[in-house]
Amino acid sequence: MLITQLKSKETIVSLVSGKAFIINCQGCKEVSFPEKEAGELQKELVADGKVTGIITTDYICNPKNMMLRLQPYMAEIDAADTILVFSCGVGVQTVAEYFEDKKVCAACDTIELPGYQGVTPLQHDCDQCGECYLNLTGGICPITACSKSLVNGQCGGSKNGKCEVDPNMECGWERIYRRLEKLGRLDLMKCPTQVRNYATDDEVK
Amino acid sequence: MKITELFKQGEFVVSAEVGPPKGINVDHLVEEAKTYLSGITAVNVTDNQSSVMRLGSLATCKVLKDAGLTPIYQLTCRDRNRIALQSDLLSAAMLGIENVLCLTGDHTKMGDHPQAKPVFDLDSVSLLHTIKLLEEGVDLGGNKLVGEPPKFAKGAVVSPCSDSVDAQLAKMERKVAAGAEYFQTQAVYEPEKFIQFMEKAKQFGVPVQLGIVIPKSAGMAKFMNDNVAGIHVPDEMLAELRADKEKTKAGITGIEIAARIIKECKPYCQGVHIMALGWESKVPALLELAGL
Numbered sequence A: 001m002l003i004t005q006l007k008s009k010e011t012i013v014s015l016v017s018g019k020a021f022i023i024n025c026q027g028c029k030e031v032s033f034p035e036k037e038a039g040e041l042q043k044e045l046v047a048d049g050k051v052t053g054i055i056t057t058d059y060i061c062n063p064k065n066m067m068l069r070l071q072p073y074m075a076e077i078d079a080a081d082t083i084l085v086f087s088c089g090v091g092v093q094t095v096a097e098y099f100e101d102k103k104v105c106a107a108c109d110t111i112e113l114p115g116y117q118g119v120t121p122l123q124h125d126c127d128q129c130g131e132c133y134l135n136l137t138g139g140i141c142p143i144t145a146c147s148k149s150l151v152n153g154q155c156g157g158s159k160n161g162k163c164e165v166d167p168n169m170e171c172g173w174e175r176i177y178r179r180l181e182k183l184g185r186l187d188l189m190k191c192p193t194q195v196r197n198y199a200t201d202d203e204v205k
Numbered sequence B: 001m002k003i004t005e006l007f008k009q010g011e012f013v014v015s016a017e018v019g020p021p022k023g024i025n026v027d028h029l030v031e032e033a034k035t036y037l038s039g040i041t042a043v044n045v046t047d048n049q050s051s052v053m054r055l056g057s058l059a060t061c062k063v064l065k066d067a068g069l070t071p072i073y074q075l076t077c078r079d080r081n082r083i084a085l086q087s088d089l090l091s092a093a094m095l096g097i098e099n100v101l102c103l104t105g106d107h108t109k110m111g112d113h114p115q116a117k118p119v120f121d122l123d124s125v126s127l128l129h130t131i132k133l134l135e136e137g138v139d140l141g142g143n144k145l146v147g148e149p150p151k152f153a154k155g156a157v158v159s160p161c162s163d164s165v166d167a168q169l170a171k172m173e174r175k176v177a178a179g180a181e182y183f184q185t186q187a188v189y190e191p192e193k194f195i196q197f198m199e200k201a202k203q204f205g206v207p208v209q210l211g212i213v214i215p216k217s218a219g220m221a222k223f224m225n226d227n228v229a230g231i232h233v234p235d236e237m238l239a240e241l242r243a244d245k246e247k248t249k250a251g252i253t254g255i256e257i258a259a260r261i262i263k264e265c266k267p268y269c270q271g272v273h274i275m276a277l278g279w280e281s282k283v284p285a286l287l288e289l290a291g292l
């Protein structure tokens, strides 16, 4: 089972620079989704005139399904500067990969609970790290795309764009850098030093 | 002595690197360091380099310090979590070791214990950040240290000839923001690339030591080209090394090449860091040839 919890209100509000299109994913019954809090927050964003559209759907981790669901909303998505995704890390990554030129933001942190982990991801992986980094990394998960799960940029081991551990694997931070470059968001490389928090329960957060 | 003080005085800082043995006898290492490296500013001690288990960096630093050298304590994040790293940093300060070089470290899969757990609780950037906190008298958990806080010259590494040099520069900037006060580079064989890199890196305002690995043979150079990230030995250099095959000149060509690279890059950097990989005895000849 997965639990997603909302990032803080200030964080989410700060992610929406102009207008946002909101995607809620309530696919897996095994995922506990903070429905009520998300709904309230989204109402506020709507009231502030910051939302071009909202879709509540399922299984956006499946790219084909995601596209089918989003198709009727393309005009609203075009009108938005940001796609704000309320889902687990896999869902956000799938959306970010499809809308490569758009700012795609994670509104939730994905936390681990023992047992079944929801739908098997097709290409993307989320390690339920509890403090989703996707907003700093152009929607590519540094925890699963980098062999060392680094959160502050590329190590010195990348050769020809491949990871030092596995020459068949693309270096995750090379991908993140290229994606940010494409998005015009290289400024995110200058964010403050990130320190992982392995204590993902609330008491020590 | 902190090597940052020498940079401040405008000195061209020369350091070299030694790797502790896989065993407990350091007599040979200390002898070599005293004989060949006592003329230079500082000596790096690697931390289980290439993820191969060896004698510890901290203990070796202490031995070198007692022998009258200035050690640079290399510290990687591969094997220890934040508690162990901070504890080792306090130990280093207590032993009077003043220079540290922070690295993320190679992955455990690259070494002789591929079954080991890769830790990477921190990385090079968050390790620098942690040292800065310790210097302010608090640990990473936010707890106050007792008594006088440690003080280090905090170094880091960068790979100027990497095929992802822009990503490397971005990481370098992050290291500077986290507290890095000097840099040592991956081995350079392409001075033009290094000079271009320095054009961009100088905006960060931190001293950079050019990294040199003496190319011992064409075989070694080719191996590095195929296997070592951030290193590219150009074809002409390979040809030069191949021509060195006749025993009479063996090794000399490598030293000539290294000296040439140093001379070419010297106006653009603030020091040189020599990774002799067993050729410590050739360091004095190299420095002389390079005019240092």
Ligand code: SF4
Pocket (backbone or CB within 6 Å): A088, A089, A090, A109, A110, A125, A126, A127, A128, A129, A130, A131, A132, A133, A134, A141, A142, A143, A144
């Ligand atoms: S950063 Fe990666 S592992 Fe962490 S929550 Fe986001 S997708 Fe999951």
Ligand code: SF4
Pocket (backbone or CB within 6 Å): A145, A146, A147, A148, A149, A150, A153, A154, A155, A156, A157, A158, A159, A162, A163, A164, A165, A170, A171, A172, A173, A174
């Ligand atoms: S080479 Fe890239 S993917 Fe591999 S550990 Fe380093 S930064 Fe991560």
